[in-house]
Amino acid sequence: MKIALFTETFLPKVDGIVTRLTKTVEHLVRAGDEVLLFCPEGAPSLYMGARVIGVPALPLPLYPELKLALPRPAVAEALEVFQPDVVHVVNPAVLGLGGIWMARTRQIPLVASYHTHLPKYLEHYGMGVLEPLLWELLKAAHNQAVLNLCTSSVMVEELSQRGIQHTALWQRGVDTEMFRPELRSDAMRRRLMGRHPDSDSLLLYVGRLSAEKQIERIRPVLDALPQARLALVGDGPHRAQLEKVFEGTATTFVGYLGGEELAGAFASADAFLFPSSTETLGLVLLEAMAAGCPVVGANRGGIPDIVTDGVNGCLYDPDDDASLTAATLRLLASPERREQLRLAARHEAERWGWAGATAQLRRFYRDVAGAGLQLAA
Structure with a gap:
């Protein structure tokens, strides 16, 4: 045709x-x-x-x-x-x-x-x-x-x-050959953590730094998890505002990544947080899942089509200010729980x-x- x-x-x-x-x-x-x-x-x-x-x-x-x-x-x-x-x-x-x-x-x-x-x-x-x-x-x-x-x-x-x-x-x-768990590396974890000390709770956001992505919702998560580190991958018009929002926290503004570097970032994080409640699908969530990174996403829009709460990730209620923190705590509750979600996430991605x-x-x-x-x- x-x-x-x-x-x-x-x-x-x-x-x-x-x-x-x-x-x-x-x-x-x-x-x-x-x-x-x-x-x-x-x-x-x-x-x-x-x-x-x-x-x-x-x-x-x-x-x-x-x-x-x-x-x-x-x-x-x-x-x-x-x-x-x-x-x-x-x-x-x-x-x-x-x-x-x-x-x-x-x-x-x-x-x-x-x-x-x-x-x-x-x-x-x-x-x-x-x-x-x-x-x-x-x-x-x-x-x-x-x-x-x-x-x-x-x-x-x-x-x-x-x-x-x-x-x-x-x-x-989703490209399950590009985004794969095998790309996890200590070098990428260090890059994502920037100048902050190592931690077993490396949180990741990937996407445009813009108002509609509601990235500032992650700040209370860091307040509740002082040992956590956050890496924001991407750029956009909201960056200067977000630098003020996350001032004083263990947050690294990484900038754009692509190709295997981006896939390695997904694979090297402990949880992917995607607070946006305006997504028609949320392809980036599926890329994180393919890389074996457990995800937290909004129970809104197209995201529930991808994420089944408690099975291959965690969903939060965007109308509840405390819900994102609670969902993240639930995901990070134990290494065993995180591993179950990681494997189920990869299995879901392999279907598509x-x-x-x-x-x-x-x-x-x-x-x-x-x-x-x-x-x-």
Whole structure:
């Protein structure tokens, strides 16, 4: 098949959406599909055999890592030459809206997918009053598609309740060859602890340092566990504020890690804490689990699809200020308990490969191409 992808975020940015896209492109091309990808400028012109067309973009003021790329005639011309069987728009915003319009006006079957819970982000930026309006805009965009894919069962249900039609679950995936327990090392533990003395309670957060990730929730955990050490891997606009929040604690701001260094960080920590309650899936949790790192995540959004409380990790209640600390204490209660969770976490991750997730996506594409626009009419 010939597949045109429109995405508001791609390389060199690194996050869960980009990880899913790069793995999807790799497996689509490996399966014999032709892929053309439109994204904000800055990405390589060729990725794993797929042609990539960068579109000039401006950073979003409140979220500078997200760039708004305005569709232009060159995009329409490239799409016309490519003649795709399916257009897939990822998180439609500006470039994605152009992709929707081009697909609809050319009667190309359209798939959209929902990865970022933007309406819930608004409250963390003091704009919660705009949430109903944003839902209406999202509904108008997504209901142009023949099929709307979500990455967790909770999001399938929520989008359906919000009036977004033709929803389906796009199964999760993780690279269990990259993220593996064998990468645990003393050298990485020392790096994560920085200038702080060694401890058998090394806590880890990996992700964007931004307001919606609610990282400051970890501070009471450190107050309750004075022997614990915390490593924050990643960067973002909230870093300066977080440096003030964690001042005086045994916290190391590590910065970005990637590849085997990132996998080694997961494998070398004693617990992965992910306080965010706005996740549509939480791919980073699955990467931690694949690396054999026991996890604590919010009992909200897509995370309960991954974490079964007390079986392969621990869940906390984001509405209870003491719950994250209690869940972390429960996870660290004994080495034996931690080992059970670690093994169960790895076992869960091994169920979800990118090849299987992409094979499911290809079936969706074939069904949509066969159905044409009849569902969206």
